[in-house]
Amino acid sequence: MKCLLLVAHGSRRSASNDEIRKLATKLSARAAGSFDEVSCAFLEIAQPSIQEGIQQLIDRGAHEVVVLPYFLSAGRHVAEDIPREVRAKQAEHPGVAVRIAPYLGAAEHVPELLLALAEG
């Protein structure tokens, strides 16, 4: 079972966290063939945490988890904090493959997406 965990920063505004949860649901609906399950987790402030999110997927049977940072820049959160959380959980479950995908801001097609938005 291969799963995707969308990881956002987490906000004091619950509407922002709900926006992430809705996005994970949208991803889930489109992930057929790529991922058996998609959920989300938060680096700070909101729940579940990254470690909790990975654990929930493992409890549901994941043998492979892809962690996708929903971040725009390669700051400390992307470079250090997310990898640290993932390593800690990976160490507890050496039989599960946990991989971190590139963060959103690094996506090749971001410029096209932005131009499409701007052109309206």
Next chain:
Amino acid sequence: MKCLLLVAHGSRRSASNDEIRKLATKLSARAAGSFDEVSCAFLEIAQPSIQEGIQQLIDRGAHEVVVLPYFLSAGRHVAEDIPREVRAKQAEHPGVAVRIAPYLGAAEHVPELLLALAEG
């Protein structure tokens, strides 16, 4: 002359601000036919500010400016702060059309982009 102003939050990490400047340059290279010029501005911390960024484009001859919020969620920055800055500058230049495009997180194709990143 129609211009695009990519607006990011602004960071204490100068590398993050430079990432935005590089993205504006990339957009500029791909914007032929849609925008005559693309630049960037920051809501906080980094320069130019949103008002300065719009002014620079007007000084270079813009009669239309599209402000594109490089933000992932519809928080206070997107809902209130950016519109307030844009309104203030628009009031000074009623002959220039300044429009705010949807923020990045609202883009229809974000889910496909995320799945493509996750599939690696």
